[in-house]
Amino acid sequence: MTARTTRFLQQWLVFAGLVAVWELATRAARAPFFPPPSQIARAMYQQWLSGPASRLFLTDDVFDHVFPSIGRMLGGWAGATVVGVALGVLLGRSAVAMDFVGPLLAFGRAIPPPTLVPVFLVLFSLGTPMQLATIVFGTVWPIVLNTVDGVRAVDKVKVDTARAFRIQGPQWLFGVVLPSALPKIFAGLRVSLSLALILMVISELVGTTNGIGYQMIYAQRQFELPAMWSGIVLLGVLGYVFNTLLLAVERRALAWQPVGNHAQATGG
Amino acid sequence: MRRAVRGLLGLAGLLALGEVVGRSGLAPEGYLPPTSVVLTRLVELLGDQSFVLDVVATVLAWAIALGIAVAVAVPLGLLLGSVPVLRHGTRAVVEFLRPIPSVALIPLAIVVFGMGPDTKIFLAVYAAVWPILFNTIYAMDEVDPLLVDTARSFGLNRGQVLARVVLPNAAPFVATGIRLSASIALILVVSVELLAGAGAGIGKFILEASSGSGRMDLVFAGTLVAGVLGYLVNAGFEGLQRKLFAWSATTGEVPQ
Amino acid sequence: MPTMLEVTDLGHRYAAKDGVYTAIDGLSFTVGSGELVCIVGPSGCGKSTLLRSVSGLLRPTTGQVRLHGNLVSGVPADLAVVFQDYSRSLFPWLSVQRNVEFPLRRALGRAERRERARQALEQVGLTGAAGKYPWQLSGGMQQRVAIARALAYRPALLLMDEPFASVDAQTRFELEDLLLRVRREQDTTVLLVTHDIDESVYLGDRVLVLSKSPARVVADLTVDLPAERDQITTRESERFVAMRAEVARLLHSPPAEVAAPARERAGAVVGE
Ligand SMILES: Nc1ncnc2c1ncn2[C@@H]1O[C@H](COP(=O)(O)OP(=O)(O)OP(=O)(O)O)[C@@H](O)[C@H]1O
Numbered sequence: 036m037t038a039r040t041t042r043f044l045q046q047w048l049v050f051a052g053l054v055a056v057w058e059l060a061t062r063a064a065r066a067p068f069f070p071p072p073s074q075i076a077r078a079m080y081q082q083w084l085s086g087p088a089s090r091l092f093l094t095d096d097v098f099d100h101v102f103p104s105i106g107r108m109l110g111g112w113a114g115a116t117v118v119g120v121a122l123g124v125l126l127g128r129s130a131v132a133m134d135f136v137g138p139l140l141a142f143g144r145a146i147p148p149p150t151l152v153p154v155f156l157v158l159f160s161l162g163t164p165m166q167l168a169t170i171v172f173g174t175v176w177p178i179v180l181n182t183v184d185g186v187r188a189v190d191k192v193k194v195d196t197a198r199a200f201r202i203q204g205p206q207w208l209f210g211v212v213l214p215s216a217l218p219k220i221f222a223g224l225r226v227s228l229s230l231a232l233i234l235m236v237i238s239e240l241v242g243t244t245n246g247i248g249y250q251m252i253y254a255q256r257q258f259e260l261p262a263m264w265s266g267i268v269l270l271g272v273l274g275y276v277f278n279t280l281l282l283a284v285e286r287r288a289l290a291w292q293p294v295g296n297h298a299q300a301t302g303g
Numbered sequence: 304m305r306r307a308v309r310g311l312l313g314l315a316g317l318l319a320l321g322e323v324v325g326r327s328g329l330a331p332e333g334y335l336p337p338t339s340v341v342l343t344r345l346v347e348l349l350g351d352q353s354f355v356l357d358v359v360a361t362v363l364a365w366a367i368a369l370g371i372a373v374a375v376a377v378p379l380g381l382l383l384g385s386v387p388v389l390r391h392g393t394r395a396v397v398e399f400l401r402p403i404p405s406v407a408l409i410p411l412a413i414v415v416f417g418m419g420p421d422t423k424i425f426l427a428v429y430a431a432v433w434p435i436l437f438n439t440i441y442a443m444d445e446v447d448p449l450l451v452d453t454a455r456s457f458g459l460n461r462g463q464v465l466a467r468v469v470l471p472n473a474a475p476f477v478a479t480g481i482r483l484s485a486s487i488a489l490i491l492v493v494s495v496e497l498l499a500g501a502g503a504g505i506g507k508f509i510l511e512a513s514s515g516s517g518r519m520d521l522v523f524a525g526t527l528v529a530g531v532l533g534y535l536v537n538a539g540f541e542g543l544q545r546k547l548f549a550w551s552a553t554t555g556e557v558p559q
Numbered sequence: 560m561p562t563m564l565e566v567t568d569l570g571h572r573y574a575a576k577d578g579v580y581t582a583i584d585g586l587s588f589t590v591g592s593g594e595l596v597c598i599v600g601p602s603g604c605g606k607s608t609l610l611r612s613v614s615g616l617l618r619p620t621t622g623q624v625r626l627h628g629n630l631v632s633g634v635p636a637d638l639a640v641v642f643q644d645y646s647r648s649l650f651p652w653l654s655v656q657r658n659v660e661f662p663l664r665r666a667l668g669r670a671e672r673r674e675r676a677r678q679a680l681e682q683v684g685l686t687g688a689a690g691k692y693p694w695q696l697s698g699g700m701q702q703r704v705a706i707a708r709a710l711a712y713r714p715a716l717l718l719m720d721e722p723f724a725s726v727d728a729q730t731r732f733e734l735e736d737l738l739l740r741v742r743r744e745q746d747t748t749v750l751l752v753t754h755d756i757d758e759s760v761y762l763g764d765r766v767l768v769l770s771k772s773p774a775r776v777v778a779d780l781t782v783d784l785p786a787e788r789d790q791i792t793t794r795e796s797e798r799f800v801a802m803r804a805e806v807a808r809l810l811h812s813p814p815a816e817v818a819a820p821a822r823e824r825a826g827a828v829v830g831e
Pocket residue numbers: 573574575580582600601602603604605606607608609643754772
């Protein structure tokens with residue numbers, strides 16, 4: 036058995052052990068707010084995985100709530116990516132422009148996104164448009180700031196090299212600037228992806244009648260605690276899965292990097 | 304100097320844009336109040352005792368949450384960072400807990416803690432713990448083994464090595480973690496006030512302004528205050544870090 | 560021989576903490592079409608600054624550079640540079656092959672590009688490394704990639720800043736001969752900076768000796784060796800040894816009066 040598998044087993048044994056302890060403790064304590072994990076698992080199964088075989092056992096709930104949530108989250112995040120990278124490249128190429136708007140960006144990032152939910156609520160129609168606006172507004176900052184950083188930090192010798200060979204236009208942008216900035220951009224994307232999940236939930240706590248967040252708050256009001264807990268667990272799983280997927284994409288896109296060389300995000 | 308002027312010009316430009324858009328009638332009356340109206344409200348609010356109390360409540364909850372997060376995450380990070388067995392053992396648990404978005408816990412926190420300030424403090428702590436924890440663990444890895452060996456060769460014992468070599472080296476990373484967490488905690492506190500209406504605070508103020516009468520001017524004024532607070536928190540911590548760790552070559556940034 | 564490059568009274572000042580720093584000052588020389596001119600000078604005297612000015616990457620503070628009679632402002636089209644900082648001049652996200660192809664994308668189709676890059680890599684002995692990323696190569700190999708890239712571009716004027724500094728002695732000889740061969744075949748004009756006196760004499764049709772910073776031209780020596788050079792026989796010839804000593808002497812104790820190029824004074828000089 037390699038050291039790696041040992042470590043893997045070790046991790047999951049500890050994990051399983053903790054879940055077992057949690058199970059026993061919650062059963063013994065009978066605390067109403069903390070149902071045992073087995074009960075949560077059962078609730079999750081019933082809520083999402085007890086559908087007909089023809090639909091891969093997925094229930095209506097998955098189609099009515101989970102998928103729309105994920106769609107909005109990914110849609111908003113994709114929008115923020117396009118806007119953020121474009122804006123970041125423009126600003127990053129011009130020191131002067133950044134002098135003008137740099138403080139505004141830092142300020143924009145500091146605004147708690149939910150405070151603008153009321154504004155988005157009246158400006159956009161209730162439901163998806165307002166939710167997308169919230170997600171885009173909340174996730175765009177780390178992408179812009181990291182793109183600016185990455186674009187600014189293009190190595191001087193590479194700039195000279197490109198100039199010496201008269202590289203211009205699209206080849207300059209897509210062949211030199213963006214690849215240089217890519218590690219930084221990915222660092223920003225990671226931060227904003229986890230923000231997107233948070234904002235998805237937030238926007239569903241306020242302005243909709245569907246989605247995972249809505250279901251959770253509904254379950255809470257009905258005092259169906261296992262259902263509420265299954266929402267928490269599902270969000271944890273989604274966060275983990277999306278982060279893992281993004282890391283995989285990043286590893287592929289940055290395969291050219293020397294091993295163990297990862298850029299860090301410029302703040303959240 | 305020139306940069307500061309340009310920054311102010313940029314700000315002025317945004318404010319002017321807000322004024323123009325507000326007066327243009329692009330959005331229905333009252334939805335996008337012009338800058339002048341928002342700023343007037345802001346000035347009025349700063350003289351309003353109950354609003355000032357809201358701000359104080361928010362800042363207080365933020366400070367308590369950050370304090371608890373530091374008190375929990377730094378020792379835990381030092382422990383996990385220096386005992387590899389513990390760290391690998393708990394890895395799966397950490398990887399499972401970390402991605403749970405803090406706001407997902409809002410419904411739970413409300414039923415457990417009720418509508419008082421405990422709810423927002425708990426959620427802010429939950430969100431703020433992670434950056435500090437990860438930065439601290441990472442910092443323990445970053446200590447140059449050569450430095451440790453050097454120290455030991457001069458006869459320092461384990462405790463002394465920890466106090467004189469490991470901790471000073473880890474400090475810039477921990478500080479960066481705390482700075483990130485400070486911003487996150489503030490965002491969380493305001494968000495929870497707004498979403499759950501828990502306790503008093505800026506978020507609660509915005510919630511009340513928007514529901515019922517739909518006073519967008521007050522919403523914007525409150526948002527402005529929250530944004531300025533967040534900006535000051537980040538800038539303040541950055542300044543402090545620069546001052547404290549001028550000796551350090553590292554920026555304290557940690558690859559995720 | 561028609562003049563290709565004409566540098567007149569060239570000077571460059573960098574903004575420094577305490578005012579300005581004059582890196583080069585009042586440099587004048589010409590390079591004829593098809594010539595290979597080597598530049599030697601003490602470390603930090605401004606050789607790279609000179610090359611960057613010639614290439615149009617740096618705007619000179621005084622004087623001017625003319626290429627084919629046209630004033631250089633911005634990088635001219637038919638010019639390639641091998642940078643001193645070769646490893647940073649390679650794009651880490653492109654494989655070796657693609658690094659060489661990169662500047663050719665504008666002008667050539669895919670198949671042609673491939674073929675040119677393949678040839679150039681073969682010339683520098685890196686056929687096997689085409690698919691690797693730069694960081695997987697040694698310093699010397701990276702330097703050869705940078706050289707291959709410049710060769711594949713087939714410039715009229717090739718500027719090289721200490722291009723063989725990081726390769727081992729054997730490879731260095733091979734690359735020197737490659738350069739001589741390529742420039743004859745492709746009729747390339749070369750301006751090459753080196754800190755190796757032997758190399759400057761072995762490669763050059765002329766050697767420009769620069770003074771300490773701020774750099775000025777101390778001597779402009781014509782190398783009167785046969786056009787055909789050989790690593791063994793040329794280097795042991797009397798003329799070579801004499802030239803080498805001459806350059807060394809000029810470098811170590813430059814004549815007090817440097818304003819006028821020391822063409823006449825240098826014993827080994829034979830007119831063009
Ligand atoms: N961007 C810059 N800003 C300020 N000073 C510079 C800059 N680049 C070079 N210098 C200074 O100008 C002088 C000449 O530099 P340059 O790189 O041209 O010398 P060099 O002859 O190529 O040196 P080397 O032999 O080390 O390659 C040096 O003293 C250097 O410190």
